[in-house]
Amino acid sequence: MASFTRALSSFFALLLLLAIATEARNLNKLGFVRTKGAHFVLNGSPFLFNGFNSYWLMHVAADPTERYKVSEVFQEASAASLSVCRTWAFSDGGDTALQISPGVYDERVFQGLDFVISEAKKYGIRLILSFVNNYKDFGGRNQYAQWGRNAGIQINSDDDFYTHPVLKDYYKNHVKKVVTRVNTMTGIAYRDDTTIMAWELMNEPRCDADYSGKTVHGWVQGMASFVKSLDRKHLLEIGMEGFYGDSMPEKKQFNPGYQVGTDFISSNLIREIDFATIHAYTDQWLSGQSDDAQGVFMQRWMTSHWQDSRTILKKPLVLAEFGKSSKDPGYNQNVRDTFMSSVYRNVYNFAKAGGTMAGSLIWQLVAQDMSNFDDGYSIILAQNPSTAGLISGQSHAMTALAHLVNSPHVYPFSQSNGVPIHGHHPLGVGHHPLGVGHHRFGR
Secondary structure, eight states: OHHHHHHHHHHHHHHHHHHHHHHHHHHHHHOOEEEETTEEEETTEEOOEEEEEOTTHHHHHTSGGGHHHHHHHHHHHHHTTOOEEEEEOOOBSSTTOSEEETTEEOHHHHHHHHHHHHHHHHTTOEEEEEOOBSSSTTSHHHHHHHHHHHTTOOOOSGGGGGTOHHHHHHHHHHHHHHHTOBOTTTOOBGGGOTTEEEEESOBSOOOTTOTTSHHHHHHHHHHHHHHHHHOSSSEEEOOOOOOOOTTSGGGGGGSSSSOOSOOHHHHHTSTTOOOEEEEEOHHHHTTTSOHHHHHHHHHHHHHHHHHHIIIIIOSOEEEEEEOOOTTSTTOOHHHHHHHHHHHHHHHHHHHHTTSOEEEEEEEOBOOSSOGGGOOSOOBOGGGOHHHHHHHHHHHHHHHHHHHHTTOGGGOOBOTTTOOBOOOOOTTOOOOSOOOOOOOOTTO
8 A cells, every 4th residue: 555655646746747847848838928908918818827926036045955945835836826926036235135236246146046037937937026125125225225325425315216327227237137147047048038927127116205106107217118128028017006196186095095106007107017016905004994994995996906907008907916914913814815815806807807907916925944934924835725725726717717818708897887797706716805915024
C-alpha cells in the first residue's frame, strides 16, 4: 500500500509538472496581453483573470536560500488557477535596496527580480510590476526627496517628487534601468518578456500639496509618455486607488469623504494609460462606520468606477487591491471568506454585464514561515483550504466567462440604471452583501 501511495504521489507530481510546462509554453506562445476597447485580449481572444498581490517577491528572492518561498507561492497560486500577480520592481535605499542611490543598483537584488520573472514564466503567471512607492516602505518618493536633499537641492516636501526636474530624472532613470534590463536567467530583456503583463507607474500615488489631482496628472502624463517611448509592447497603468478629483466634481460624492490628490477620470483618460485600477480598503477609509455602511460604500465604489470605465474611459478596469485583515475586531476566517466571495461575485457580474471589469487581485499571498511579512492580510493557501477553494472557484469562473464574452446573452442590464443584474455565480461564489475591507502594510 505504501509503495502504491508513493507511486500515486509521483504520478500526480508528474501531472502537475506537465501542466506547468504546458502553461508556460502557452504563455510564450500567446504573447503580450493587449487591449481592445474596454477589454483585455490575449492572442485575439478575451482575457479575464483572477490574481493576487505579493509585493515581497524580489525582496525575498534577493537571498538565493529564500527563493523556495517564491516558488511555493507561485506553485500554490498556479494550482488555484491564479494567472496574474502584482509585485514591486523597486526598493529604494534602506534594507535590501535594489537602487542603493540614484543610478546605483545592487546586482544581487536585481537577480532576485530576474528569478521572480523567470519563476512566474515557469508557472504560467503574468506580472504587473510597479516602479515606485508612494509610501516610505521600500523607499518611495520620500527616499527620492532625500536623495535630492543629499545632492544639495532645495526640496520643500515629498510632493516635489512630482514636479522637481532632478527627482523626475531619478525616476526616469530607474524606469529605464528596469524596462531595459536583460534577465540573467532567461536572456530576455524585460521589455520583450511576455511574462510581464503591465508596468505600473506608482503604488497608490497621492499628493498633499494639490488635492485637485492636477499635479499628479501632469506627472502621469509625462511619465506615461516616457515609459511608452521605451516600451510599446507592454500595457501601462497608473497604480491609482480610484479617488475622484476636480475634473468631474459631481463624482466626488463617491469618495470616502476626502481626496488624496488624484483624479481617476482625467488621468486614466491619458492616451498612454491602457487600463484603470481601483483599490478598496473600506474599514480604514470609513473608520468607525458600521459594516453595513461600509458595505454600501463598497457597492457604490465598484459600481461607479465600472460605469465610468465603460462609458467615459472606455478602458478595462482592474480591482488591483482588496483584502480583509485578521487584525480587524471580530475577525474570523468565515468573515474573510464572506467578504472575498462578495467582492468576487461583483467582479464576475460586472465582467459579465458589458465587460470592462477584467479581474481582481487579492492582497496578499505569502509562503509558509513568513510571519515577519504578516500584515494582517496574509493568506497561505496551503493552510486555508476554504479560502483556497473560493479563490480557485473565482479563477475558473472568470476563465469560463472569457470564453462566453462574445455571446450577446452575456450582457444583461437592468432597465433603470445600467447596473448589472446580480445573478447566481456559476461556481457558487458569493451570496452575501458586500462586506468590509481594511488597509495593509505600507500605509
